[in-house]
Amino acid sequence: MKQYFPGEKFKQWAEPLGVDGGWRRYGKWEPAMDFVQETMKKFAPVDVLLGFSQGSNLAHPLAARAARGHPGMPPINCVVHFCTTKPGWVAQTPELFEYQIPVPALLIEGKVDETAQGAADVALTYADPVVVKHSDGHRPFPKDVAEARELAQKIRDFVLLHCRGSSL
Secondary structure (H helix, E strand, O other): OOOOOOOOOOOOOOEEEEEEOOEEEEEOHHHHHHHHHHHHHHHOOOOEEEEEOHHHHHHHHHHHHHHHOOOOOOOOOEEEEEOOOEEHHHOOOHHHHOOOEOOOEEEEEEOOOOOOOOHHHHHOOEOOEEEEEEOOOOOOOOOOHHHHHHHHHHHHHHHHHHHHOOOO
């Protein structure tokens, strides 16, 4: 990201350890999960877990924790992933991924994203995922306004369906 936004200050949840064959792993992964879990617990109930890029990667094991009833982890109704990478972190926390995650998941990926192309791999870990692609790169919404509105409507419908039982 620094190559695209020189001089900007970047924050991260955990320390990237590099990419092994395209599969992302992290240092300080458990403390990052614990921090977000404690924050979720503080603001519970939590309907939706939504993350972009590294936040999307972190949402993945948190959704698994919620589904498995991990101590102190509040339940969630669904998860929305924007631009997730290949899940090397699954090998770091294999106990969370013994079974497919029974949490509804919407995975959004940019067709020309050169940074994060893991939606298909992460989708395999969910029981019933929905994968959507937009025409742009590593960004939550495409630049095209009409396409962005259409994607926003899909996200809205997905969240309402899984939080209220209908898309209204």
